[in-house]
Amino acid sequence: MPLKEAHPFFSIITVCLNEPNLERTCESVVTQTCQDFEWLVIDGGSDEKALCIFEKYKKRMDYFISEKDNGVYHAMNKGILQSKGKYCNFMNAGDSFYMPDVLQKVAEFLKYYPEIDVLYGNTYIGAPRNSVVCPGRHKDLYEYFYRYTVGHQSSFIRRNCFLNYGMYDTNLIIASDYKYFLMLYKNGCIFKYFDNILAYIDNHGLSSDMKNINLMTQERRQIISEFYTSHEIACFEQKRRDFYKKCIYQKLRK
Template structure:
């Protein structure tokens, strides 16, 4: 297996350090490293330029959101490589790239595993799901290594979604018959401070995606969205 690591970052000069450090420690097992910066103005670019990691591709320019940046990234990766997104503030598990490169699982289109979820530097839980649970909820996207041809055939992420396009992508990949492989190893460490982990928009998009693929009825989707909005309203009133 040849691995392409892609990092998406925007104004995260502090968080990008641990991401870069994790890549540096495993650089010999990373075939290529790509950084897509959204035009940071907080010193992030300086941190990257002064780090011990030399990316194969480093782009800094404005974008139209995280999935627009991720689409830029996978298009720059080498043919045949498995692509994993390790976005700013997230980091790879120690030695996982070595383990993956030396494994015999590169025949699978999408390899995924366990993620350690962290908030304020505290480990909250470790979680991972087999693809058979995809109809219930998203598998752990920060752990997914996706062969480039999957992105090409599916035309990448649908940028109409702002926070849950990875779920839409994986459902399309499964429907298209691509081969998934779940491994019971921690692959990535995920910072729960990210946008999709904190926004009601992500939950609403997920419900709409489930309706799109006939996993929810129209009435059930509408009711659950109403519940989310009422809950958010009640919390704002209590505050």
């Protein structure tokens, strides 16, 4: 087995706490055709069942810790602090890379466009939605961020961004990744869309839980008020109303 580079191209960070679909995540990481990555697992104190699954993959892990933390973003920050790769990806437990050649394709793309700070691609969302989210169809990313975000599972962030702009806001419970992407964009970081499905999300995570929808809405409103002017908010809201009116009109015509 060849010696790994001291500074791999990717840092794959996996956060976990008793995730039932953990093995799917692990398999999708270790079977990647591109192995120029380090794998850091930050477990929040899972039960014996999850720890036994991790034990099967310990040989491929570059860092593993299992201890109580203060939430998913605190755990993600712990992973960042241990990382050495050029780009970070957060493939948290339960989610997975869409195909075994995802890292190979992403590495080739990033080497062709070395100026990229954030590469983002498409995400397949599992049942009950069973649909693909393609953020690149929206030409104005700033306007897109007003309503949506890009999936951290399908994104690769230059590690220097965390050194230059800090890490995830642990005061937020659900929307800290949304805030971070928006903050990077507002600071002039270079975003580039990669038109491939990069990750599968099992749609049972924290932000997918119906009990957390109100909290997510509240956090997003707080973030929007921080990053968007009142004029921008009014403009985007008007566009939203116009869009819905158009959809209703087209339905009535049919």
